[in-house]
Amino acid sequence: MTTAAQDAELLVRVVAGDHDAYNQIMRTHEDRVFSVCLRIMGNRELALDATQEVFLTAFRKAAQFKGDSALGTWIYRIAVNTCYDQLRKQKRRRSEPWPQHLDPSDHSAQDAVDAAAVRPEIQQALAAIPPDFRAAIVLSDIEGMALADVAVVLGVPVGTVKSRVFRGRRLLAAVLGNQNQ
Amino acid sequence: MRNNELELIAALAEGRLEDETLARALIEASEEHRAAYEAQKLAIDALRGAGTVLMDDTERAMLRRDLWTALKAGQRAQGTASPWYYRWTPVAAGLLVVVGLIAVINRGGEDGAARGLFEAAAETTTTAAGDIAMDGASGGEAGPETAGDQDEASSGGDSAAPYDLAYLIDTAQRLRDGDFATARLESFDESSQADVQSCVDDALEGYQVLGVIDEPALAGGDTDTVPEDAAPLIAAVPQGAKPSTAPVAFVALSSCELVYLDE
Numbered sequence: 001m002t003t004a005a006q007d008a009e010l011l012v013r014v015v016a017g018d019h020d021a022y023n024q025i026m027r028t029h030e031d032r033v034f035s036v037c038l039r040i041m042g043n044r045e046l047a048l049d050a051t052q053e054v055f056l057t058a059f060r061k062a063a064q065f066k067g068d069s070a071l072g073t074w075i076y077r078i079a080v081n082t083c084y085d086q087l088r089k090q091k092r093r094r095s096e097p098w099p100q101h102l103d104p105s106d107h108s109a110q111d112a113v114d115a116a117a118v119r120p121e122i123q124q125a126l127a128a129i130p131p132d133f134r135a136a137i138v139l140s141d142i143e144g145m146a147l148a149d150v151a152v153v154l155g156v157p158v159g160t161v162k163s164r165v166f167r168g169r170r171l172l173a174a175v176l177g178n179q180n181q
Numbered sequence: 182m183r184n185n186e187l188e189l190i191a192a193l194a195e196g197r198l199e200d201e202t203l204a205r206a207l208i209e210a211s212e213e214h215r216a217a218y219e220a221q222k223l224a225i226d227a228l229r230g231a232g233t234v235l236m237d238d239t240e241r242a243m244l245r246r247d248l249w250t251a252l253k254a255g256q257r258a259q260g261t262a263s264p265w266y267y268r269w270t271p272v273a274a275g276l277l278v279v280v281g282l283i284a285v286i287n288r289g290g291e292d293g294a295a296r297g298l299f300e301a302a303a304e305t306t307t308t309a310a311g312d313i314a315m316d317g318a319s320g321g322e323a324g325p326e327t328a329g330d331q332d333e334a335s336s337g338g339d340s341a342a343p344y345d346l347a348y349l350i351d352t353a354q355r356l357r358d359g360d361f362a363t364a365r366l367e368s369f370d371e372s373s374q375a376d377v378q379s380c381v382d383d384a385l386e387g388y389q390v391l392g393v394i395d396e397p398a399l400a401g402g403d404t405d406t407v408p409e410d411a412a413p414l415i416a417a418v419p420q421g422a423k424p425s426t427a428p429v430a431f432v433a434l435s436s437c438e439l440v441y442l443d444e
Contacts, residue, residue: 019249019386023245023386023387026245026248030236030241030244031235031236034234034235034236035233035234035235038234039231039234048236048240048243048244051236051244052244052247052248052251055244055248056248056251056252059248059252060255119230119231119232122227122228122230122231122232123231125227137224137228141224141225141228141229142228142229142231159184162187162188162191165191166187166191166221168224169191169220169221169224169225169228170217170220170221170224172224172227172228173219173220173221173223173224173227174220176223176224176227177223
């Protein structure tokens, strides 16, 4: 985990053209960015595309980072906004049907599911709730971010985050309850 | 429900309360509050058990490769952007010729010769204007090179002949299979290791040298009879990736240009 001072130094080097510094930033954050993108996008290919777009954007905007939040928080904000943009482009509210090779009912595909370590019913339930609520509970309950940081990432007040998290969980519970019936 | 009640219920479901007395009393006092608590608890437990998602090695390598390819393409486009007036240079040249010819004609040169020259100049101007119109339709400046395009697997240097695409694809597969001998992959002098890696870094970010192929096949050439002047190729794979599953890249040693990248 890098400190704020280390992050600042890395970004100075990135702006100066040091690609090794940017590789280091990527190594620190790429897994969490991918995780957030996958949870929000609900599709692995789309999540990979979004992840690439996130780091492209972060590289191009490195000079604009002011240090008023942690570098990770800034990158996750780019990630959420990128996912929102991608979802708007996709123009759909539900995730695509689970790929056949990852169908939990297909025992031969179980290894792939285990390797991906994604519970399909959770992912499908997440895809069924509005993106705003989805992003809030992904950041708060899956990624374990503090509500204040989630508020910075989403660009909304903490009170709004609390409301979205509460309502998102309620919607999620309703979807999961319907799945179990 | 009031906001403070919602917060209390959420805090109870999250396990954040040191003293749960008040919260417990709230959910026991009302069916609505109890249902709200159970929904929060169900969702929280499900999300906390959602599992970890990670990219695999290949996805990670492709992310790095595609990212740096896109960034380099963007940098090249910025670097090669021509001033706006460059595209009008052919037209200006044509107009100068026309003006000059008009001056010659007006001075009473031979009709036949002047007419021929005039027609040639007019054609030049028309052609230049047509080129500009086509440039405008296609977006203007020449697009940046795109690494990894298998249809353009040519060497980067002006003097090097294009490499045989089928050979590159086949050799990449041999390297993934670990058949370095047939692929003619060789190690290189340790003293030049830094230079070779630097050459790869110029072409691609995040790739490490696997070895050098001294005698790659050129386009149309027989792989068994390779010309002596064929430029050596550096074989590289993404840093930290296993060659057996990694996208292989070939970089021309002479020009440090990417000549092939697995898709």
